[in-house]
Each structure stands twice: as C-alpha cells, then as structure tokens.
Amino acid sequence: MSSLECLVTRNTKLVAISHGSNVTGALTDAGAVAALVHDRGARLMLDGAQAAAHGPLDMGALGADYYVFSGHKVYGPSGVGVLWGRKELLEDMQPAFGGGEMIGDVTLEKSDYLPPPHRFEAGTPPITQAVGLATALKWLSSQDxxxxxxxxxxxxxxxxxxxxxxxxxxxxxxxxxxxxxxxxxxxxxxxxxxxxxxxxxxxxxxxxxxxxxxxxxxxxxxxxxxxxxxxxxxxxxxxxxxxxxxxxxxxxxxxxxxx
Incomplete structure (x- = not known):
C-alpha cells in the first residue's frame, strides 16, 4: 500500500490492479485500495481473471468501479470475457468500436448509441462463447x-x-x-x-x-x-x-x- 500511495496522485484518472495474482496467488485488499484510489479522485478497475471463480463477488464490499474477468478461468470457453461497471460510469462512456446492434439512431451527421451494455456490443457477438460462458457462470453460481x-x-x-x-x-x-x-x-x-x-x-x-x-x-x-x-x-x-x-x-x- 505504501508504494501505491506514492504512485496515485490527484492527476491519476484510473488505477488497474489484479484482484488476485496469477503468479503468487496473493489476494489484493481491494477495499483498502479502493479507499485510497477514491480519496485521490481516481477510479478503480479490478482484474478478476484469476480470482472471479473462487468466491462470491460483492462489488459493494470490493469498492471497484470496474471489474473484468475472462471466460476460460471460470470454467467457460476462451475468447470471451466480462466487463462489469457502475451503471452511471458506463452510461458516460463512449464505445470504442462501431457496428450493428449498438445504435439507437444514425443520421448523416451523428449516431445515437443504445444504453449500456448494448452500446459496447458492436457487430455480431461471439454467440457460441457467450452461451458457454453463461452456462459456466450458472453452474458456478449453483455450487457451494x-x-x-x-x-x-x-x-x-x-x-x-x-x-x-x-x-x-x-x-x-x-x-x-x-x-x-x-x-x-x-x-x-x-x-x-x-x-x-x-x-x-x-x-x-x-x-x-x-x-x-x-x-x-x-x-x-x-x-x-x-x-x-x-x-x-x-x-x-x-x-x-x-x-x-x-x-x-x-x-x-x-x-x-x-x-
């Protein structure tokens, strides 16, 4: 935490950190990190690729603004993943890619995007992978x-x-x-x-x-x-x-x- 305190300043916009290390297995004290990051006026993204499968995720307790993880480490297929974000933050974000199924209206002058999450799902989605991921998450959620x-x-x-x-x-x-x-x-x-x-x-x-x-x-x-x-x-x-x-x-x- 002392190193992070030196790195995060009032000019920092976003801090991305692993929820759990895929090398050491060490778990991040997400609540403490979130308190520091938010105190400096920044946002926190937790990379949960290694941790998401190993316990219930309470976003309120974690304090994350964004949480991401991959499908293949929650017993699902590869090539697909999850981005969770606070609703008000996602509504304020502009999509990085353009394509079908993400727009409310298009004219020669502008495009109006659908609300999240649809605005971030441009073009044909990875349908097979999405079905596999949903099945894996349902199975995982049903376990003790x-x-x-x-x-x-x-x-x-x-x-x-x-x-x-x-x-x-x-x-x-x-x-x-x-x-x-x-x-x-x-x-x-x-x-x-x-x-x-x-x-x-x-x-x-x-x-x-x-x-x-x-x-x-x-x-x-x-x-x-x-x-x-x-x-x-x-x-x-x-x-x-x-x-x-x-x-x-x-x-x-x-x-x-x-x-």
Whole structure:
C-alpha cells in the first residue's frame, strides 16, 4: 500500500490492479485500495481473471468501479470475457468500436448509441462463447462456493507441504503467501538448477500432469524475484487429493531425472 500511495496522485484518472495474482496467488485488499484510489479522485478497475471463480463477488464490499474477468478461468470457453461497471460510469462512456446492434439512431451527421451494455456490443457477438460462458457462470453460481474454497485450500496446503518436503533434498522456492495464509488455489515454484520448461515437459509426458511453465505473462515480476521462470500448478473444483499425490510423485521423478 505504501508504494501505491506514492504512485496515485490527484492527476491519476484510473488505477488497474489484479484482484488476485496469477503468479503468487496473493489476494489484493481491494477495499483498502479502493479507499485510497477514491480519496485521490481516481477510479478503480479490478482484474478478476484469476480470482472471479473462487468466491462470491460483492462489488459493494470490493469498492471497484470496474471489474473484468475472462471466460476460460471460470470454467467457460476462451475468447470471451466480462466487463462489469457502475451503471452511471458506463452510461458516460463512449464505445470504442462501431457496428450493428449498438445504435439507437444514425443520421448523416451523428449516431445515437443504445444504453449500456448494448452500446459496447458492436457487430455480431461471439454467440457460441457467450452461451458457454453463461452456462459456466450458472453452474458456478449453483455450487457451494464456501465448500469449494475450503476444498481447494486443503489441496493447496497439501501441495505446498509436499513441495516443502521435497525441497529439503533439492531447493524448491515457492512464491506467494506461506502455507495456511489466505491465497488463491495456485502454487508457482522453481527448482534450483532446473528450467521450468524441462519440469513441465517431464510432468506432462511421464505423469499426465499439466503445469504452466514460464513467466505467466508477468516477466517484470519474475525479474523482481530474480527468476527465469516458474512452474505453476492451478487447482480447480474437480482437483482431488489423489491428483496432488500424482503431482508430487512426478516432481520427485523430475528431480531424479534432471537433478
């Protein structure tokens, strides 16, 4: 927060920040950020791509003026996403693109746009993706979100504990909050002396485990940590304890082969 206080001035118009990090799993204290941003006269946009699937979203409590997330991280299709905004702000915004189904009237001199959200949906929409996203959100809303949160917390703790145990023999660095602290159900880690791409390849080929290897679209953050990349394990509603056991056995195999 101290760094943000220095960055946000009276000249700042918009602050965009992650609701939850896709690298460290750390959660942003959105309420505190919103209070600071609004006190300086700016607007707050929360990027909820990583966090939206992991709990009910209370926009009043979050204090965001805009909230965005992608479809594929809420169990929906790719190529589609959501922009939520406060009604009065959306009504004041002009569309960035023009096309059919967004106008109330068109003359040779001007165009009158429909109210939100229609003014932002220019042209033929991604119909298939929109149907898939709506279905995914209906399914997610029907679940016991608190039960899912506890389930994935237990799996995250199991994974971190297992990596810490393996790390006694070969240095493993886990990014983000410590085990037991609030975090998203993902774990990014590095193994000393082994490139993350090599780990991901062996985990996929020999153990059927899909890890993400690289910078996770956050190279400056990896530079800050002094890392050339990390492996990321992302847990979901369908992840089981046995899946974590397979991952950990695979990591021991990777270190045996590559170490």
């Amino acid at each position: 979100l608190e039960g899912l949160r506890l389930h994935m917390k237990q799996l995250t703790d199991q994974l971190m504990e297992g990596l810490e145990h393996i790390g006694r023999r070969r240095k493993i660095r886990i990014l983000g909050p410590l085990r037991g602290e609030p975090r998203l159900p993902l774990v990014s880690f590095s193994v000393e002396g082994i490139h993350p791409h090599d780990i991901c390849q062996i985990m996929s080929d020999r153990h059927g485990v899909a890890l993400r290897g690289g910078h996770h679209c956050a190279k400056p953050l990896h530079d800050l940590f002094g890392l050339d990349g990390t492996c990321r394990a992302s847990l979901a509603a369908y992840t089981l304890r046995g899946d974590i056991d397979v991952l950990l056995r695979g990591m021991e195999d990777c270190i045996r082969i590559l170490g």
